[in-house]
Amino acid sequence: MTAPWKLLAEDLQAARDRDPAARSRFEIVLGYPGLHALWSHRLTHAMWQWAPLKLAARVLSQITRSLTGVEIHPGAVLGRRLFIDHGMGVVIGETAVVGDDVTLFHGVTLGGRSMTHGKRHPTIGNGVVIGAGAKVLGPIWVGDHAQIGANAVVVKDVPSHAVAVGVPAQIKGRPTSAPIVEHCEDPAIFI
Ligand SMILES: CC(C)(COP(=O)(O)OP(=O)(O)OC[C@H]1O[C@@H](n2cnc3c(N)ncnc32)[C@H](O)[C@@H]1OP(=O)(O)O)[C@@H](O)C(=O)NCCC(=O)NCCS
Secondary structure, eight states: OOOHHHHHHHHHHHHHHHOTTOOOHHHHHHHOHHHHHHHHHHHHHHHHTSGGGHHHHHHHHHHHHHHHSOEEOTTOEEOTTOEEESOTTOEEOTTOEEOSSOEEETTOEEEOSSSOSSSOSOEEOTTOEEOTTOEEESSOEEOTTOEEOTTOEEOSOBOTTOEEETTTTEEEEOOSSSOHHHHTOOGGGGO
16 A cells, blocks of 8 residues: 555645646645645545445535535545646546546536446546546546547547547547657646
């Protein structure tokens, strides 16, 4: 198991690396609600594993939501170095799974399409970027390093390294040589 202090340092570094507006770790600790929501989720997710604490976990996640504008269900499984930029309006559902090094902008929903129980939220691969206001709905899969355009509504699987835009989202491109992470080298394009 990774030491909590190491996870914390990684989270701060992820924010520094992916937000050109971030000037210091101290500023990030104080002023990044996405990070506060992530840290709260680490606690609520641990509580969620023990039945008597499930209610308390839900209550804490709702308190976090009212403080940060980010709602993450305690049952959601989040990878390392998740960066939620701006935060406000992000919703991550109970059965969502998010890989490592994912970036979400404000207004992103990882939501369900039906009221049935069981897996009903998306699985997001490593290194995925999901633009502001995008909705990714249903038990679909978004492949590693895919990019979802701002305000897209994604209801079908997205292949790795693909760019999906529009409503409903269509695949616009799938770079074969250069990995998307290189393509995104200058995070200023997302400001
Ligand atoms: C989807 C995205 C990652 C694509 O970036 P890219 O790889 O540089 O691709 P391009 O800009 O060359 O666009 C490729 C095509 O998709 C279209 N497109 C790009 N973003 C789109 C969007 N959000 N909605 C609809 N179409 C979009 C472009 O017009 C272009 O269409 P064309 O091939 O018909 O000309 C980017 O446009 C995006 O939406 N990023 C999210 C940014 C964000 O949320 N910022 C918030 C900052 S606060």
